[in-house]
Amino acid sequence: MSEQLAAxxxxxxxxxxxxxxxxxxxxxxxxxxxxxxxxxxxxxxVQDLTNLLILVILAVMWNALAGYGGLLSVGQQAFIGxxxxxxxxxxxxxxxxxxxxFLAMLVAGVISVPISLFALRLRAAQFAIGMWVIAEAIxxxxxxxxxxxxxxxxxxxxxxxxxxxxxxxxxxxxxLGFAIVFLGVLFFLLRTxxxxxxxxxxxxxxxxxxxxxxxxxxxxxxxxxAGFGCGAAGVLIVANTLFIDPSSIFSVQWSAYMIFxxxxxxxxxxxxxxxxxxxxxxxxxxxxxxxxxxxVGLGATATLFALALPRGLWGTIEERxxxxxxxxxxxxxxxxxPPKTEGKKA
Amino acid sequence: MTFVNAVVQGIFLGGxxxxxxCGLSIMFGVMRTINLAHGDVAVLGAYITFVIVDRTGASAxxxxxxxxxxxxxxxxxxxLTILERSLKSGILTPLLATFGLSIVIQNLLLIxxxxxxxxxxxxxxxxxxxxxHVTSDLTVSALGILVLVVAGALxxxxxxxxxxxxxxxxxxxxxxxxxxxxxxxxxxxxxxxxATAIAVAIAALGGLFLAIRSxxxxxxxxxxxxxxxxxxxxxxxxxxxxTLVGGIALGVAQTLGAQIHPQYATxxxxxxxxxxLIVRYGGGRVGFPRLRGVVALGRASRQ
Amino acid sequence: xxxxxxxxxxxxxxxxxxxxxxxxxVTEGETVALIGANxxxxxxxxxxxxxxxxxxxxxxxxxxxxVTRVPxxxxxxxxxxxxxxxxxxxxxLTVEENLRVAVVPGRxxxxxxxxxxxxxxxxxxxxxxxxxxxxxxxxxxxxxxxxLLSNPRLLLLDEVSLGLAPVVVNAVYxxxxxxxxxxxxxxxVEQDLTRALSVAGRVICLxxxxxxLEGESRSLDRDRVVGAYFxxxxxxxxxxxx
Numbered sequence: 001m002s003e004q005l006a007a008x009x010x011x012x013x014x015x016x017x018x019x020x021x022x023x024x025x026x027x028x029x030x031x032x033x034x035x036x037x038x039x040x041x042x043x044x045x046v047q048d049l050t051n052l053l054i055l056v057i058l059a060v061m062w063n064a065l066a067g068y069g070g071l072l073s074v075g076q077q078a079f080i081g082x083x084x085x086x087x088x089x090x091x092x093x094x095x096x097x098x099x100x101x102f103l104a105m106l107v108a109g110v111i112s113v114p115i116s117l118f119a120l121r122l123r124a125a126q127f128a129i130g131m132w133v134i135a136e137a138i139x140x141x142x143x144x145x146x147x148x149x150x151x152x153x154x155x156x157x158x159x160x161x162x163x164x165x166x167x168x169x170x171x172x173x174x175x176l177g178f179a180i181v182f183l184g185v186l187f188f189l190l191r192t193x194x195x196x197x198x199x200x201x202x203x204x205x206x207x208x209x210x211x212x213x214x215x216x217x218x219x220x221x222x223x224x225x226a227g228f229g230c231g232a233a234g235v236l237i238v239a240n241t242l243f244i245d246p247s248s249i250f251s252v253q254w255s256a257y258m259i260f261x262x263x264x265x266x267x268x269x270x271x272x273x274x275x276x277x278x279x280x281x282x283x284x285x286x287x288x289x290x291x292x293x294x295x296v297g298l299g300a301t302a303t304l305f306a307l308a309l310p311r312g313l314w315g316t317i318e319e320r321x322x323x324x325x326x327x328x329x330x331x332x333x334x335x336x337x338p339p340k341t342e343g344k345k346a
Numbered sequence: 347m348t349f350v351n352a353v354v355q356g357i358f359l360g361g362x363x364x365x366x367x368c369g370l371s372i373m374f375g376v377m378r379t380i381n382l383a384h385g386d387v388a389v390l391g392a393y394i395t396f397v398i399v400d401r402t403g404a405s406a407x408x409x410x411x412x413x414x415x416x417x418x419x420x421x422x423x424x425x426l427t428i429l430e431r432s433l434k435s436g437i438l439t440p441l442l443a444t445f446g447l448s449i450v451i452q453n454l455l456l457i458x459x460x461x462x463x464x465x466x467x468x469x470x471x472x473x474x475x476x477x478x479h480v481t482s483d484l485t486v487s488a489l490g491i492l493v494l495v496v497a498g499a500l501x502x503x504x505x506x507x508x509x510x511x512x513x514x515x516x517x518x519x520x521x522x523x524x525x526x527x528x529x530x531x532x533x534x535x536x537x538x539x540x541a542t543a544i545a546v547a548i549a550a551l552g553g554l555f556l557a558i559r560s561x562x563x564x565x566x567x568x569x570x571x572x573x574x575x576x577x578x579x580x581x582x583x584x585x586x587x588x589t590l591v592g593g594i595a596l597g598v599a600q601t602l603g604a605q606i607h608p609q610y611a612t613x614x615x616x617x618x619x620x621x622x623l624i625v626r627y628g629g630g631r632v633g634f635p636r637l638r639g640v641v642a643l644g645r646a647s648r649q
Numbered sequence: 650x651x652x653x654x655x656x657x658x659x660x661x662x663x664x665x666x667x668x669x670x671x672x673x674x675v676t677e678g679e680t681v682a683l684i685g686a687n688x689x690x691x692x693x694x695x696x697x698x699x700x701x702x703x704x705x706x707x708x709x710x711x712x713x714x715x716v717t718r719v720p721x722x723x724x725x726x727x728x729x730x731x732x733x734x735x736x737x738x739x740x741x742l743t744v745e746e747n748l749r750v751a752v753v754p755g756r757x758x759x760x761x762x763x764x765x766x767x768x769x770x771x772x773x774x775x776x777x778x779x780x781x782x783x784x785x786x787x788x789x790x791x792x793x794x795x796x797l798l799s800n801p802r803l804l805l806l807d808e809v810s811l812g813l814a815p816v817v818v819n820a821v822y823x824x825x826x827x828x829x830x831x832x833x834x835x836x837x838v839e840q841d842l843t844r845a846l847s848v849a850g851r852v853i854c855l856x857x858x859x860x861x862l863e864g865e866s867r868s869l870d871r872d873r874v875v876g877a878y879f880x881x882x883x884x885x886x887x888x889x890x891x
Contacts, residue, residue, distance in 0.1 A: 072438045074382075074445065118620075121627040124437045125380035126583075129575050130623060136572065137616040143609065252568060256449055259442060292453040299449030306442040307431045515750040519739045525701060526737035530751035531725035531799055 034176055038169035046168045047240060052281045053175040054236045055257070057182055059265065059273035059280075061229035062258035064186055067268035068198045069222040072124070074255045075131025076230045078115075078138050081250040083108040083234025085148055088244070091158040092147065098170060100158075101235045105178075108231020109224060116223045120216065132252060139250035153245025156238050171239040178232045185225065190270065194218065260298050263305040266314030275314050351484045352601045358490030360577075360597025361497040362559060364590045366552035366570060367577035368500055369545035371589040374578065376521040376541040377433060379440040383448040384549055385571030387424075389564070390451055391417050391550025392466070392557040393459060399469045406469040410554045414547050421546030425539040433538075448567065455564035466557035474558060493555050500548065501590045508586070517541060569612075576619040652677040652834050653698065653803055658707035660693050667693040668704070669858040675803070680835040682849035682866070684842060686878060690858040691838045692734050695805050698836070699731035700724040711803070726753050728802035732809060734838075736792040740781035744772055744791055747780050751795040758800030759831065765794035768824050786817035793821070797828065804828065806837035810844065822848060842874065856880050 038046045058076075065071040086104035091097050115134065122130050143151045159167050189195055200208040201215050209215055238244050261280050266272020280298075287294040309316060370384045381387070394416055398409035424447075432443040467474045476488035508514040520527040520537035527534050556562055556570065573596065581592025596615050603614025653675040660668035667690040675681050683691045696702040698709055700721035708717045716724055738747050748762050766773050769790040775783065780791060789809055796804060806825075810818040822844065829835055829848075839845040845852060846866045854862035854877045862869075862877035875881075 066438070070438070072441055074441075118624050118627070122623065125374075125441060125575075126579065126623065128382075128441055129380070129572065130620070133572060133576070133616050133619055137613060137620070140609070140613045140616070256445070259445060263442060292456045295453040296450050296457070299446040299453065301446075303428065303443045303446030303450070306439050306446060307428065307435070310435060310439065512750060512752075515742060515746045518742060519747075519750050522739045522741055523737055526733060526739065528721035529699060529701060529725070529731050529733055529737070530795055531722050531753045532750070533720075533722045 031176070031180055035173065038165075038172050043165045043168050046165075046172045048281075048285070050168070050172045050175045050236065050240050052277065053172075053179045054233050054240070055261065055277040055281055056274055057175075057179050057229055057233045057236075058254070058258050059261035059277040060183060060186060061226040061233070062255075063262045063265075063267060063269075063273040064222050064229070065226045067262060067272075068190075069219050070201065071120075071219060071223065072128045073131040073226075074128045074252060074259075075133070075135040076226065076258060077250050077252060077254040078131065078135035079108045079112060079227050079230035080234035080237065080254055081135065081138060081142070081244075081246070082111055083231030084238040084244045084249050085142055085234075086231075087235050087238050088148060088154055088156055091156060097156070097159045097161075097239075098174065101174060101239055104235045105228060105232045108234065109228030112224050112227025112231075115227075116220050120219055120223060132255070135250050135252070139246045142246050142250070149245065151246060153243060155243045157242075159239065159242065171236065174239065175236045178229075178236065182225075182229050182232070187270065189221075194221075198222075256298065256302075260302045262312070263302050263310075264312055266312030266316075266318070267310065269312070269314045269318060271318075272312050272314035276312070279313075348483050348605065349602075352605050353598055354484060354486065355490070356598030356601035357594055358487065358494055358597070359601060360594030361490070361494035362552070362555050362593075363573055363577045363596050364497045364593030365493065365500060365548070365555055367574040367589045367593050368497075368504065369548035369552070370571075370574045371578050371583075371586060372504065372541055372548070373545045375584055375586065376517060377429070377440075377538060379429075379433060379437075380444075380575065381429070381545070382441055382444040382571060383451055383567070384444075384545075384574055385569065386448045386451040386455075386567030387417075387420075387546055388549040388553035388556065388570055388574075389562055389567045390420075390455065390553070391546075392553035392562050393455060393464075394550070395554055396464055396466060396557065399466060404469075405471055406466040406554065406558060407471075409469070410551070413550060417547045417550040418543045421543030422539045424546065425542035426535075429542060430535065430538065448571075452564050452567055459564065461563055461565075463561040463563045464557070465561045466554065467559070470558045489559055493559070496551075496555075497590060497593070500551070501587060505586060513540070573615070576615055579619060580622050650677050651675070652712055653836070654708075654710040655694075655698065656708040656710065658694070658697055658704045658709070660690070660697050660702055660704045662693065666705075667858055668697065671707075671855070671858070671860055673853055673860065673863065675834060675836055677802070677834050678832050679851060680829050680837070680849045681851045681853060682845035683836065683838045683853050683855060684840075684845050684874075684878060685855035688857075689855040691855055692807055694855070695731060695807050695836070695838060696733075699729055699805055701731070701733075725799050725801075726755050728756070728800075729805065730796035730799045730801035730803070731805040732792050732796045732807060734807040734811065736785075736788045738780040738783075738788055738791055738795075741779065743777050743779055744783070744787075745776045747791055748794055748798060751798045753799040756800040760797045760800050762798065765797055768827055769794055785813050786820065789813060789817075789821055790824070793824070801833065803834045803836065806835065808838050808840060810839065810841055818844070842871075842878070846871075846874070854878055 034049075037049060058080075062073070062076060065073055065076070083104050086107040087101050090100035090103050095103065119127060119130060119134070142148060148154055162170065190198070197208065197218060200211070201218065234249065237249065257280060261276030262273050263276070264279060265274065265276020283294070283298075305312060311319060366388060370381065373379065373381055373384075391413060394413045395406060395409045398404065398412050399406055402409070404412075428443050428447060429440060432440040470489075473488045473492055478486050480486055506514075508518055516527070516532045517537050517540065519530070520532055520534045524534040527537070552570070552574075553562070556566070577593035577596045578589050579592065580595050581588030581590065596618065599618040600611040600615045604611040606614075651674050655674070656672050658668055658671045659666065669690075671690075671694060683694065685691050693702060697704050700716070700719060700723075704717065708715055710716065711724070711727060711729060714727075716727065716729075719727070739750070742750065745762070748765060752762070766776075771787060772790055772794070775787060780788065783791065793806070793809065809821055809825075813821070818841075825835075825848070835849075837845075837849065839848070846869070849866055852862070852864060852866050852869060852874065853860055854874065856877065857880070861880070862874065
């Protein structure tokens with residue numbers, strides 16, 4: 001900020017730019033358009049898009065934790081698994097499948113609260129691996145439950161009451177709904193003083209504390225939000241694939257995907273994780289035969305980005321072009337015209 | 347008496363965990379960071395030893411000695427390429443970078459060797475199977491004793507290195523204050539590389555013991571990392587001998603857990619780990635977002 | 650002969666420029682004092698000479714060789730040693746370990762651990778104590794001893810009197826006399842003007858990163874020094890101050 005302001009220049013705080021206004025309207029239109037997909041497009045495409053939406057939710061949630069909260073968790077698969085297994089659990093109890101899904105998401109979010117009481121006291125590596133251990137422990141506990149399929153896994157047979165293409169559509173709409181809600185909540189949070197305080201926490205936590213920013217409660221909010229979000233993802237996974245087993249649903253592989261999406265897309269940006277999810281989805285679609293080489297590529301790319309491009313693709317673009325598609329930040333704009341004398345107060 | 351046997355077996359298992367965790371502890375002590383690829387590095391060491399045994403028919407121990415220089419070089423390279431850069435960028439970057447590395451190592455191993463499990467138990471000689479039945483309930487295996495003795499010797503050697511040699515002092519100095527270390531002529535970059543090289547070589551020793559006492563495959567790494575980390579945390583992060591104690595505690599917890607139910611073994615270890623974390627980090631503010639604050643958020647956003 | 654030549658050094662701390670266009674020379678065997686108020690850039694300048702800080706422009710020449718890009722630890726083996734501000738001992742190491750770790754194999758000379766302990770006899774009974782448990786004066790002794798053990802040709806001292814009682818400071822400077830009398834070139838930063846003027850043959854005064862006064866201590870008027878120190882009667886450059 002080394003430009004000299006001309007004497008008498010007026011400063012205004014701008015939230016919306018023409019670009020961000022247009023983009024937000026565009027995003028709204030897109031959301032509405034996406035709702036029509038199951039009506040218009042083939043069932044396979046609907047399933048693929050559901051997968052994409054699941055990735056978007058996971059990426060956005062992991063970014064909420066790491067990018068906005070500085071909480072690097074390698075154990076969010078705990079909540080994915082809880083969401084998935086809770087769905088099966090409620091469905092077995094006789095709850096209507098889609099109501100069970102909603103309940104299951106709530107369960108995952110609620111469970112994240114007591115976990116947060118102790119997990120958030122940990123820093124850096126202890127938090128990262130501590131969450132992983134929690135996921136492993138929950139995975140082992142699930143294996144003991146024979147009603148939930150123990151180690152072999154279980155199917156969500158209760159959805160078979162629906163015709164496959166209807167089921168696909170319902171799952172898709174649920175996914176779209178979840179995605180919009182979680183993106184919306186995060187967007188809302190970022191636009192409030194909460195969002196500014198998150199930036200402060202990220203830049204210098206001790207300074208933020210000294211300014212009265214209640215760091216602990218903000219991190220807790222993000223943690224619980226991510227609990228709901230990853231739980232929702234787990235719900236959608238079982239709704240989409242119909243079969244889960246402890247090894248895969250609680251696998252640390254999910255964390256690997258989340259890390260890749262957010263690192264490559266853009267840690268700490270709003271649009272970045274979405275971009276990362278789209279990229280991973282594209283890669284997965286292209287490299288279905290890839291096997292281990294594709295995973296080598298994912299891991300190497302994540303490492304490369306961590307070392308060389310820590311802001312990710314979107315973060316770098318944002319920085320270079322000064323671009324902001326969604327109005328989550330504040331801009332101070334100086335106008336060179338002298339102020340008219342005003343009688344009213346702001 | 348089966349309880350006593352469980353404890354004894356747990357101590358032997360703990361000796362293995364201590365060896366596995368030793369390298370992780372050294373790296374944390376010097377560089378304050380956890381290498382999330384540590385388990386995979388140990389498994390890589392096991393594979394290298396395996397290849398040597400396969401090609402030459404040598405005993406696993408001899409093959410390991412040949413593998414050590416390879417691992418030392420790998421450690422140097424790892425530090426100078428990935429870790430050094432990531433340490434400068436902040437606390438989270440080394441975790442992210444080593445996590446990516448972990449995935450790369452696992453899958454490269456999968457590509458090079460098949461997913462088949464392997465073992466070096468057959469190439470380790472009589473020690474793999476020898477044992478003594480002290481009583482009808484208590485068995486003491488030669489391998490268990492060997493690993494425990496090596497663990498003790500290893501920690502002792504590291505301690506001696508750190509407290510009696512100039513190289514050890516230089517390493518400790520760099521760990522405490524790298525900037526001041528440079529000012530007295532210590533090459534801090536070389537010190538970090540040395541620490542990583544040693545840590546990687548010791549990890550390979552852990553891999554060797556894993557391969558002899560059990561089986562391994564390309565994906566054995568992550569769970570070994572978890573065990574190693576649990577041992578370090580239980581014993582107290584930053585304490586060298588604490589890691590030995592932590593490893594043994596973890597081993598005993600697991601074998602005692604297995605007494606209750608075979609599938610409880612790993613879980614018991616996780617519970618001990620989490621309990622230690624809760625107790626050690628208990629206290630402090632709880633922090634819930636106040637309802638009033640949320641309402642205020644709503645008002646503030648209307649600008 | 651000129652041992653150290655500093656040419657147009659600019660050093661930054663983040664956005665702040667701590668040292669601006671500083672140039673001076675130090676002849677072998679000289680004792681030069683760097684004085685100036687807090688924040689004048691003295692520590693940054695010393696650290697730049699020692700290699701702990703990379704200048705944004707300018708050169709450092711040591712014994713004719715350009716050492717601007719040479720890393721810190723290699724400058725030590727070339728003969729530059731810094732006693733840093735705040736002592737910066739290794740708290741978990743004993744006195745003896747702190748000293749022994751500083752011995753540079755390639756540099757022979759009059760200083761070894763025994764010699765250091767003779768100059769600072771107060772350390773003899775404290776050899777096995779952890780550095781963290783020493784008093785300020787004892788720590789300063791170890792810090793100076795540590796620097797000496799590389800048998801430096803150029804010894805840099807940053808505020809050795811900081812936080813120490815006057816009696817202790819006297820003792821520290823007395824032991825420095827031995828070092829100085831043996832011909833080691835010394836560049837020291839000292840807040841205490843009187844002390845600086847009595848110990849050093851030449852004085853350089855920094856203000857806001859620039860040299861504002863330089864000269865032989867005995868020929869400098871004390872008032873002139875104080876004026877330069879505080880920036881009094883400074884000619885006003887064109888334009889408003891930054």
